[in-house]
Every structure is written in C-alpha cells, then in structure tokens.
Amino acid sequence: MTTTTSAGAGPDVRPIPPPSPNPLRVLVSPISWGAVLYCFTSIVGGGLALLAGVLGFFVLPLVVWVTANLERTRIVLIGLPRLTPLPRSGVRHPWDTRGLADGNLAVWGLTVLFAIVDAVPGGVLAILTLGLGQALWIQASRSLWSLATAVDAVGLVVILVVGLYVAWALAAAQASVVGALLRPHSDLKQQVDELQTSRRELVDVFAAERRRIEHDLHDGAQQHLVLLTMQLGEADYALDEGRIEDARRALDAARGSVEAAVTSLRETVRGIHPQILTDRGLVPAVRELAERQPVPVQVEVSGERVPSEQLSLAAYYVVSEAFTNVVKHAGATRATVRLVLEDPLQVEVYDDGNGGAVVRPGHGLSGLVERTHALGGGCWLSSPVGGPTLLRASFPSRG
Amino acid sequence: MRLLVADDAALIRAGLVGLLERAGHEVVAEAADAPELVARCQRLAATSELPDLVIADVRMPPSMTDDGLRAAVQLRATYPRLPVLMLSQYIAPAYAATLLEGGTSAGLGYLLKERVGRVADFLRSAELVAAGGVVIDPEVVGQLLNARRGDPVLGRLTPRELEVLALMANGASNAQIAEKLVVTTAAVAKHVANIFAKLDLGPSEDNRRVRAVLAYLNR
Numbered sequence: 001m002t003t004t005t006s007a008g009a010g011p012d013v014r015p016i017p018p019p020s021p022n023p024l025r026v027l028v029s030p031i032s033w034g035a036v037l038y039c040f041t042s043i044v045g046g047g048l049a050l051l052a053g054v055l056g057f058f059v060l061p062l063v064v065w066v067t068a069n070l071e072r073t074r075i076v077l078i079g080l081p082r083l084t085p086l087p088r089s090g091v092r093h094p095w096d097t098r099g100l101a102d103g104n105l106a107v108w109g110l111t112v113l114f115a116i117v118d119a120v121p122g123g124v125l126a127i128l129t130l131g132l133g134q135a136l137w138i139q140a141s142r143s144l145w146s147l148a149t150a151v152d153a154v155g156l157v158v159i160l161v162v163g164l165y166v167a168w169a170l171a172a173a174q175a176s177v178v179g180a181l182l183r184p185h186s187d188l189k190q191q192v193d194e195l196q197t198s199r200r201e202l203v204d205v206f207a208a209e210r211r212r213i214e215h216d217l218h219d220g221a222q223q224h225l226v227l228l229t230m231q232l233g234e235a236d237y238a239l240d241e242g243r244i245e246d247a248r249r250a251l252d253a254a255r256g257s258v259e260a261a262v263t264s265l266r267e268t269v270r271g272i273h274p275q276i277l278t279d280r281g282l283v284p285a286v287r288e289l290a291e292r293q294p295v296p297v298q299v300e301v302s303g304e305r306v307p308s309e310q311l312s313l314a315a316y317y318v319v320s321e322a323f324t325n326v327v328k329h330a331g332a333t334r335a336t337v338r339l340v341l342e343d344p345l346q347v348e349v350y351d352d353g354n355g356g357a358v359v360r361p362g363h364g365l366s367g368l369v370e371r372t373h374a375l376g377g378g379c380w381l382s383s384p385v386g387g388p389t390l391l392r393a394s395f396p397s398r399g
Numbered sequence: 400m401r402l403l404v405a406d407d408a409a410l411i412r413a414g415l416v417g418l419l420e421r422a423g424h425e426v427v428a429e430a431a432d433a434p435e436l437v438a439r440c441q442r443l444a445a446t447s448e449l450p451d452l453v454i455a456d457v458r459m460p461p462s463m464t465d466d467g468l469r470a471a472v473q474l475r476a477t478y479p480r481l482p483v484l485m486l487s488q489y490i491a492p493a494y495a496a497t498l499l500e501g502g503t504s505a506g507l508g509y510l511l512k513e514r515v516g517r518v519a520d521f522l523r524s525a526e527l528v529a530a531g532g533v534v535i536d537p538e539v540v541g542q543l544l545n546a547r548r549g550d551p552v553l554g555r556l557t558p559r560e561l562e563v564l565a566l567m568a569n570g571a572s573n574a575q576i577a578e579k580l581v582v583t584t585a586a587v588a589k590h591v592a593n594i595f596a597k598l599d600l601g602p603s604e605d606n607r608r609v610r611a612v613l614a615y616l617n618r
Binding site: 218219222223224225226227228229230231232233234236237240246 | 408410411414415417418421422458488512513515516517518519521
C-alpha cells in the first residue's frame with residue numbers, strides 16, 4: 001500500500017505555443033483545428049452572451065457568471081488546463097452583483113468583442129473556403145481537369161493554411177486575455193481553499209494533541225499518584241495498628257510510586273516539547289531519540305542549514321511518530337533516519353519491518369500528514385505489505 | 400464483606416484489592432472493563448451470591464468515557480438491592496445525578512479515587528454503602544453548593560449550617576459531624592433541625608436525609 005500526499009503546487013500556467021512556421025505541420029496540428037473550433041464557438045457563444053445580456057438585462061450578473069465559467073472551461077479546446085471555477089454559492093440569486101466580480105464582467109465583454117472580431121475573418125475565410133471547395137467538387141465530379149482546377153486546389157490549401165494561422169492567432173489572443181483576467185481569481189480561490197483546509201487540519205491536530213496529553217496524564221502520572229495515596233494510607237493504617245513492618249513495606253511501595261509518577265511526567269513533558277530540541281537543536285535531539293529506541297537506528301545528516309524552531313519541532317515529530325510506528329507495528333530489526341538540512345528541510349525514516357502502514361484518520365500517521373500540510377510541507381509514505389517502510393517529509397522554509 | 404472490584408488500571412486494582420483484603424474483606428471477583436463488570440455480576444447472581452458491594456471506576460474501557468458508570472446504572476436496574484460505590488479520578492455532579500436517578504433503594508456511593516488514601520474513612524464509607532447508606536464526595540457537594548451560590552434559600556443558612564449540610568450530604572452521622580466540628584451532638588442536632596426547617600425538608604433518619612439534601616441541591 002502506497003500513499004502519497006503533497007501540498008498543492010500552483011496551477012499549471014502554460015501559454016498556447018506559437019504555431020510552427022511549416023504550413024504542413026499547422027495543417028495537421030490538433031491545436032490549429034482546436035483553435036478553429038475555439039474561434040467558431042467564440043462566435044456562437046459570444047453572440048449568445050450578447051443576446052442573453054441584452055434580453056436578460058436584469059439577470060446580467062447570472063449571464064456574466066455563466067459566460068465566465070464557460071470561458072474557464074472552453075480553453076481546454078486549445079489544450080490549456082481548465083481554470084478552477086468559482087463555487088455556485090458565489091452568486092446567491094440571478095441579480096447578485098457578485099456575479100460581475102472576479103474579472104467575470106470583463107470576460108463577458110471580451111467574449112462579445114471576440115465574437116465580432118472573429119466573425120469578420122472567420123466569415124471571409126469560410127466563404128472563400130466553401131466557394132473554392134464547391135468549385136473543386138463540381139469540377140472533380142464532372143471530371144473536368146484544367147489549369148483552373150489546379151489553381152483552385154492550390155488556392156484552397158493556401159486559404160486553409162492562412163485560416164488556420166489566423167484562427168491560431170485569434171484563439172491565442174483571446175485565451176491569453178481570458179487567462180490573464182480569470183487566473184488570478186482562480187489561483188486565489190484555490191489558495192484560499194488550501195488555507196482553509198490546512199487551518200481546519202491544524203485545529204484537528206491541536207485537539208488530537210490535547211487528547212493525547214490528557215490520556216498520557218490520566219494513564220500515567222495520575223494513576224501513580226492515586227496509588228501513592230493508597231500506599232500512604234495503608235502505611236498510616238498499619239502504624240495505627242502497630243504493624244511496623246507492614247508500614248515500612250507500604251512506604252517503600254509509596255516511594256516506588258513517586259518515582260514512577262516522576263518518570264511518567266517526564267515522558268509526558270518530553271512528548272509536549274522535548275527540552276533538548278530547544279537547547280541543542282534538531283540533530284542532537286534526533287540522535288537522542290534514536291538512542292532510546294529498542295532497535296538500532298542509524299542517523300545520517302547532510303547539509304548545513306539550521307532549521308527554524310518550528311520546522312525542527314515538526315521534523316522531530318515526524319521522526320518520533322515514525323519510531324512509534326516502527327516499535328509498535330513494524331517488527332523491524334533496524335531503522336535509518338536521514339536528515340537533509342537544506343531548503344526544503346527533508347526527513348526520511350526507513351525501517352526493515354513488515355510494512356503495511358496506512359494513514360487512518362485519527363491515528364498518529366494522519367496527524368503527521370496534517371501537521372506537515374499545515375506547515376506547507378508534504379508527506380509521503382511507502383509501506384507495501386511485507387515491508388520495508390519509508391516515510392519521507394519535506395518542509396519549505398518559507399513562512 | 401464480599402466485594403467485586405472493577406478498575407482498568409491493573410496497578411490500582413491490585414492496590415485496592417490488597418488494601419481491602421488486609422482490612423479483612425474478601426474480593427470475590429475482579430473486572431478490568433465495563434462488560435466484564437456486568438458479566439462477573441451476572442455470573443455471581445446466577446449462583447445467587449451477589450457481592451455485598453461493587454466498587455468500580457467510572458472511566459473504563461471499551462470507550463474510556465463513563466462506561467463504568469453506565470454499567471453500574473445497568474446493574475442497579477437489574478439488581479435493585481446491589482450496593483455500588485463508584486470511584487473516579489475526576490468528579491462531576493452530573494455523574495452523581497445519573498447515579499441517584501437510578502434510585503437509592505440500596506446503598507450508593509460516589510467518591511474521588513484518592514479518598515482511598517484515608518484508609519479508615521474509606522473503609523467506613525464502603526461499609527456504610529454496603530449497609531444501604533449514601534455517600535457522596537465532599538467535592539460534589541462543594542460544587543453543588545457553589546453552583547447554587549446566591550440561592551435565596553441557601554443564603555438563609557449560616558456558614559456553620561452550610562458546613563453541617565456538606566457533611567450530611569457526605570453521609571456523616573450526627574456523631575461524626577460533632578466529632579469533625581468539635582461540638583456536642585446536641586449542637587449538631589440543633590443545626591440539623593435548623594437546616595431542615597430553612598430548606599422546608601421534613602426531618603428524618605440519616606439515610607433519607609442525605610437523599611433529601613442531595614435532591615434539594617440537585618433541584
């Protein structure tokens with residue numbers, strides 16, 4: 001089972017490439033025929049957009065919003081990625097002026113304008129192509145071959161190629177303006193979505209963290225302290241009855257409980273924030289963590305960059321969580337930690353255990369994924385059943 | 400007494416069992432989670448040898464919330480004569496209310512776990528509950544009183560009477576209250592009579608008065 005997650009990179013921003021100078025290539029290029037289709041739908045769509053805008057003037061925001069969303073999608077005809085559409089909730093009712101925002105109104109105007117601009121060369125070239133094509137068809141069907149036929153045929157090809165270049169240029173122009181108008185809003189929308197998601201995840205991480213600390217305290221220090229009161233009570237009771245030996249035994253047990261409570265508190269505190277991380281930094285903290293594991297762990301460090309405290313803590317938790325997993329489930333005999341102190345900071349934990357680790361909501365590894373996402377980083381887990389397991393995380397230093 | 404002890408923490412359970420056995424009681428069964436507690440009780444009931452008292456932790460597996468408490472309520476519904484003493488690391492009047500709602504036809508107790516440390520007091524509480532008494536932790540009584548600050552009726556009580564009220568809710572007898580407050584039993588009896596008069600509660604014997612006080616505070 002392999003799970004891969006990574007923070008979303010920006011959308012693919014690709015302009016339509018310039019056409020080849022070789023006319024034959026243009027004739028067979030899917031982009032040029034896509035451009036013809038794009039220009040044709042521009043004329044039809046733009047005309048409809050204008051008609052809808054005039055007839056339905058009172059619902060212009062809705063018309064504009066629909067037009068802009070069609071334009072966002074239509075650019076796939078010339079091989080460009082679709083722009084993220086804004087959610088429908090952006091427009092509450094057909095005359096909601098928010099439909100005009102986010103570059104939508106400009107795109108509607110542009111669509112209408114391009115319909116008119118495209119219609120002139122489109123009409124001329126279409127008439128010429130159809131006229132010559134019809135003439136050729138008639139001559140061919142009557143088997144009337146002459147010099148005129150050859151001229152007509154060459155003319156048809158020339159006009160077709162010219163038409164394709166013109167369509168290419170017009171489509172490229174319209175698509176790039178539409179992209180320039182709408183992409184910033186699409187990107188913004190996407191970033192807001194990502195931010196909202198990561199913020200929600202962060203809150204979940206906090207809640208999970210608090211639950212974990214509460215559990216640690218309840219199952220650890222608190223139990224030992226309750227036991228301690230029992231043992232002290234028992235000593236007291238024994239003394240009352242003059243059983244000195246029993247009292248001494250109870251007091252010995254009480255000392256054991258105090259020591260256990262202190263140890264447990266130390267573990268809990270280390271789980272909240274390891275002191276050595278603040279005092280000495282990431283590498284000594286990870287080495288110390290590695291030394292405490294029941295299986296031998298090799299620590300490899302490369303790079304010179306000193307990570308920020310926030311990133312150090314995040315990286316430390318990746319290693320810590322991976323170790324927990326290794327010890328609990330993996331049945332490993334050895335593990336390796338690799339730290340790459342560069343930008344981005346990279347952490348890898350490898351073990352030769354049984355594998356089969358999965359990211360399940362509410363479990364340690366999913367907390368890890370959420371935590372790395374919240375820091376704008378990415379987390380990858382490869383853990384086929386039978387092993388080995390490789391956990392890798394990467395944190396950019398920005399922010 | 401024949402006891403059933405339920406706690407998921409093996410250390411605490413062993414400590415509790417040891418303490419009770421050294422005090423001369425017999426632990427006839429142990430349970431580490433809520434379903435086991437119910438099952439043990441049912442098995443004992445099948446041979447009509449229900450324990451004299453069940454001592455159980457509120458927070459237990461499987462869900463690690465108030466499973467123990469819910470198991471106790473369930474047991475009380477099946478065996479209304481079964482005395483139950485609940486222990487908890489964290490105390491809330493809501494839990495006490497849940498227990499009391501099930502009726503107090505038999506003994507009922509709700510104490511903070513660390514009260515076990517006052518061994519003599521704890522053993523006395525256990526015996527009181529087994530004998531059909533009601534023992535509610537002073538912490539619960541304190542929280543209930545705190546929640547009813549500004550209550551015009553409670554405001555009529557003197558600080559001494561409030562002290563006596565808390566001790567009564569805790570299940571203490573007049574003699575015990577007198578010992579704790581270093582006054583005569585007659586003085587305590589007078590305070591108690593005043594409290595009942597001010598709260599409009601009919602005077603009654605020890606156990607019923609605890610219930611009456613708690614019912615009043617829970618109202």
